[in-house]
Amino acid sequence: MEAFAYAAPTTLQEALALLGSQSGEADVLAGGTDLLSLLKDYIHTPKRVVNIKGIKELGGIQKTPNGLRIGALVTLDELLASVDVAAYPCLVAAARGVASPQMRNMGTVGGDLCQRPRCWYFRAGYGVLGRDKDGRNLARDGDNRYHAIFGNQTACFVSASSFGPPLAALNAKVKTASAKATFEMPVEDFFVTPKSDSDREIFLRPNQILTEILIPGDAVRSATYEVRQKETLDWPLATASVALTMKGTAVGSARVFLGHVAPVPWRAAAAEKALAGRPLTTTVIEKAAHAAVEGATPLSGNAYKVQLARVAVKRALAEIARQKG
Numbered sequence: 001m002e003a004f005a006y007a008a009p010t011t012l013q014e015a016l017a018l019l020g021s022q023s024g025e026a027d028v029l030a031g032g033t034d035l036l037s038l039l040k041d042y043i044h045t046p047k048r049v050v051n052i053k054g055i056k057e058l059g060g061i062q063k064t065p066n067g068l069r070i071g072a073l074v075t076l077d078e079l080l081a082s083v084d085v086a087a088y089p090c091l092v093a094a095a096r097g098v099a100s101p102q103m104r105n106m107g108t109v110g111g112d113l114c115q116r117p118r119c120w121y122f123r124a125g126y127g128v129l130g131r132d133k134d135g136r137n138l139a140r141d142g143d144n145r146y147h148a149i150f151g152n153q154t155a156c157f158v159s160a161s162s163f164g165p166p167l168a169a170l171n172a173k174v175k176t177a178s179a180k181a182t183f184e185m186p187v188e189d190f191f192v193t194p195k196s197d198s199d200r201e202i203f204l205r206p207n208q209i210l211t212e213i214l215i216p217g218d219a220v221r222s223a224t225y226e227v228r229q230k231e232t233l234d235w236p237l238a239t240a241s242v243a244l245t246m247k248g249t250a251v252g253s254a255r256v257f258l259g260h261v262a263p264v265p266w267r268a269a270a271a272e273k274a275l276a277g278r279p280l281t282t283t284v285i286e287k288a289a290h291a292a293v294e295g296a297t298p299l300s301g302n303a304y305k306v307q308l309a310r311v312a313v314k315r316a317l318a319e320i321a322r323q324k325g
Helices: 012-018 035-040 076-081 089-096 101-106 109-114 120-126 164-169 269-275 282-292 304-322
Strands: 005-007 026-029 048-051 061-064 067-071 173-177 182-186 209-216 221-227 238-247 250-259
Touching: 012 048, 012 209, 026 035, 067 109, 076 089, 076 101, 076 109, 089 164, 089 221, 089 238, 109 164, 109 209, 164 221, 164 238, 164 250, 221 304, 238 304, 250 269, 250 282, 250 304, 269 282, 282 304
Parallel strands: 005 048, 026 048
Antiparallel strands: 061 067, 067 209, 173 182, 173 209, 221 238, 238 250
8 A cells, every 4th residue: 555644533623624625635544444455455545544433423322302323433333232223123134244243343334334336347446437448348348247237327336335225214314524514415315326437436525524324213114135145244245125114004105225236225216116005915025026126227247136136125025024013
């Protein structure tokens, strides 16, 4: 890695003052599970690394009158140990899916939301769109077995975030801060599909830090189901996170998000429509699962993901159907 200046502020304002306004001036270090590999591979070459791990105001999990606040520096272990987080099974399942004890101990919720693509073309230095010097899309024409089956017209990588889909399903918001202001937005809007290699996959400017996640206190039933090739350190091949409000035995409203199948957590609006107003019978679940993959545009080597995404939705819904209350 290239040499860089190092800073370890103890307050948010100190940290924000150390960030530059341009990409490449500074990188934020939290758990380091993604950043260190980016530095070692020369994908990131910042002039300064700002370690925010010592900023206490960015930690903690608190119940609020409006729901639940999760600090950006909360680790996966802390998330799993929280009684308050246990009320959101879709989030707990996503955290348990990270099987490495080391990653659960070091990795943070905010870091998970902000991690860069795991696409091997990006990690090999071909940019976030994975194009060679002639502008050829390497993923579209090459090995694309782990790439996107939705929203892959421009970018073919998949969002690597484990918590993006469940938090979007819960209608959560993220809060970010710059030296001059704070900002709040839905998690589903935090993720964006880049149109050029200078764009990021998240709506976070170089002078901003993600500070906390806010989950509304609405009464919902939720579940996440992940399909993995292995049980250890692999990222999922496809996931589904579902949150339902119930009216008696029928679904009042539904939010269904697919993970690891698009450059962003992918909202399955057709599945939501198939669920609304209906009881969670086997037939309804089956129809919703098929509706979830409508419009998929798999590449040459990843059509199998269509079936995996369908199964993930079906099993997440079946899990909710078994829940009491």
